[in-house]
Amino acid sequence: MTQILTRPEVAPTRTDGLEEALTCVDVLPVTHDVKTFLLARQHDSALVFDAGQYLTLTLEIDGERVQRCYTISSAPTRPGTLAITVKRVPGGPVSNWLHDHLVPGGEVWATGPHGDFCHVRHPAGKYLFLTAGSGITPAMSMLRTLQDGGLADVVFVHSARTPEDIIFRDELDAIAAVGGALVTVICEADSPTESWRGPTGRLGLRNLLGVPDLHDREVFTCGPTGYMAATRQILEQAGVDPARCHEELYDLAARGAAPSTGDDAELSGTRYDVELRRTGRRIDCADNETLLHAAHRAGLNPPSMCSEGMCGTCRLTLLAGAVDMQHQGGIRQRDIDQGEILICCSTPTGDVVLDV
Numbered sequence: 551m552t553q554i555l556t557r558p559e560v561a562p563t564r565t566d567g568l569e570e571a572l573t574c575v576d577v578l579p580v581t582h583d584v585k586t587f588l589l590a591r592q593h594d595s596a597l598v599f600d601a602g603q604y605l606t607l608t609l610e611i612d613g614e615r616v617q618r619c620y621t622i623s624s625a626p627t628r629p630g631t632l633a634i635t636v637k638r639v640p641g642g643p644v645s646n647w648l649h650d651h652l653v654p655g656g657e658v659w660a661t662g663p664h665g666d667f668c669h670v671r672h673p674a675g676k677y678l679f680l681t682a683g684s685g686i687t688p689a690m691s692m693l694r695t696l697q698d699g700g701l702a703d704v705v706f707v708h709s710a711r712t713p714e715d716i717i718f719r720d721e722l723d724a725i726a727a728v729g730g731a732l733v734t735v736i737c738e739a740d741s742p743t744e745s746w747r748g749p750t751g752r753l754g755l756r757n758l759l760g761v762p763d764l765h766d767r768e769v770f771t772c773g774p775t776g777y778m779a780a781t782r783q784i785l786e787q788a789g790v791d792p793a794r795c796h797e798e799l800y801d802l803a804a805r806g807a808a809p810s811t812g813d814d815a816e817l818s819g820t821r822y823d824v825e826l827r828r829t830g831r832r833i834d835c836a837d838n839e840t841l842l843h844a845a846h847r848a849g850l851n852p853p854s855m856c857s858e859g860m861c862g863t864c865r866l867t868l869l870a871g872a873v874d875m876q877h878q879g880g881i882r883q884r885d886i887d888q889g890e891i892l893i894c895c896s897t898p899t900g901d902v903v904l905d906v
C-alpha cells in the first residue's frame with residue numbers, strides 16, 4: 551500500500567522555517583496502523599529542511615493544547631512534497647487524532663524544522679541506518695535524499711513486529727531491487743496472513759557483523775526505548791566508534807521527559823531574578839537550574855515537551871539578560887540570533903526578562 555512520493559515538475563519558491571497552519575492535501579495508507587499525511591504550506595512555498603528533521607505540531611484535543619514532534623518523512627530533494635508519517639500509538643491522543651480526524655482540507659499548526667539527526671550534518675561515503683517501528687521515518691527521508699544524490703553506499707536495517715507492520719515496504723523493496731541500498735528487514739514474528747521469509751527475531755550482533763565496512767559507516771539509530779538501548783549495546787559490542795553513532799528517540803515520555811518538579815535542596819549558587827514581562831510576574835531561578843524548572847517550581851506550567859532542547863515547544867523571546875543554552879537542535883540559529891531561547895535547556899547567567 552506504500553506509495554512512493556514523486557518529484558514535482560516545477561519546484562516552488564523555497565523558504566526557511568515555518569510557524570503556521572499547514573493544510574492536509576492527501577492521506578496515504580502505509581500499513582494497517584500507519585498513514586502518511588501530505589501537507590501544503592500557504593502560498594505554495596516549499597520548506598527548506600534537512601532530511602531527518604522534524605516538525606512540532608500543536609493541536610487542541612478535547613479542549614487541551616497538545617504538542618508532538620513528527621519527522622518530515624519526505625525528502626528535501628523532492629520539494630513539492632512535505633509529508634509526515636504517523637503510527638497509531640494505542641491510547642495516544644495525538645497519533646489517534648491525526649489518524650481519525652486529519653483529512654484533506656484539514657489544518658494542523660506546525661513549527662520547525664527542528665533537529666540535528668541528519669546525515670548532511672555528518673557527511674560520509676557510507677551510512678548504516680538502524681530503525682524500528684515508526685523510527686524508520688527520518689531514515690527514510692535520508693535514504694530518499696541519498697538516493698536522489700545517487701552516490702551513497704547505504705545499509706538499511708529495519709525491525710518490524712510482523713510483515714504487515716513493515717513501513718514503506720514496497721519502496722524499500724524497490725530500492726533494494728535496483729541496488730540503491732543493502733536493505734534487511736527483520737520481523738519479530740509472522741503475521742496471520744504471511745510467514746516472514748527474511749531474518750526473524752530482534753536485531754542482534756550477528757546482523758551487525760554482517761554489515762560490510764561496518765566501521766567505516768556513519769550510523770543513525772531511531773526507534774522505541776528498548777530498541778535504542780539494545781542497539782546501543784550491540785554497536786558497542788561490535789566495536790563501532792561511538793562518535794560515529796547518532797540517535798533519535800521518539801518516545802519522550804519513556805525517557806522521563808515529564809515536567810521537572812523542582813527541589814529547592816538541589817539548587818545551589820546564585821539566584822537570579824526572572825521577570826515575565828507581559829504577565830508582570832517575577833520568579834527566581836538558580837544558576838544551576840533551567841528556566842523551565844524555575845517556572846514549575848513557581849507553580850507555572852508553560853508549554854514544553856521534551857525538556858531536552860529538542861522539540862522547540864518551550865521557545866520564548868529573551869528581552870534582557872543572558873542565558874547559557876544547551877539545546878539539541880530544537881531551535882534554529884536564525885531564531886537564536888533574534889533573541890529566542892528554549893527555556894527547558896537554558897540556565898540564567900544573570901537577571902533575565904522574558905517576553906511572556
Ligand SMILES: Cc1cc2nc3c(=O)[nH]c(=O)nc-3n(C[C@H](O)[C@H](O)[C@H](O)COP(=O)(O)OP(=O)(O)OC[C@H]3O[C@@H](n4cnc5c(N)ncnc54)[C@H](O)[C@@H]3O)c2cc1C
Pocket residue numbers: 604618619620621622634635636637638639640641642643644645646665683684687688774798799800801802803804
Ligand atoms: C523528534 C521526534 C520525532 C518523531 N517523529 C515521529 C514520526 O515521524 N512518526 C510517528 O509516528 N511518531 C513520531 N514521533 C512520536 C510522536 O511525537 C508521538 O510521541 C507519538 O505519535 C505518540 O503520540 P500520542 O499523543 O498518540 O501518544 P503519547 O501520549 O505521546 O504516548 C502514549 C504512550 O505511548 C508511548 N509512546 C509514545 N510514542 C511512542 C512510540 N513512538 N513508540 C512506542 N511507544 C510510544 C508513551 O510512552 C506513552 O506511554 C516522534 C517523536 C519525536 C520526539
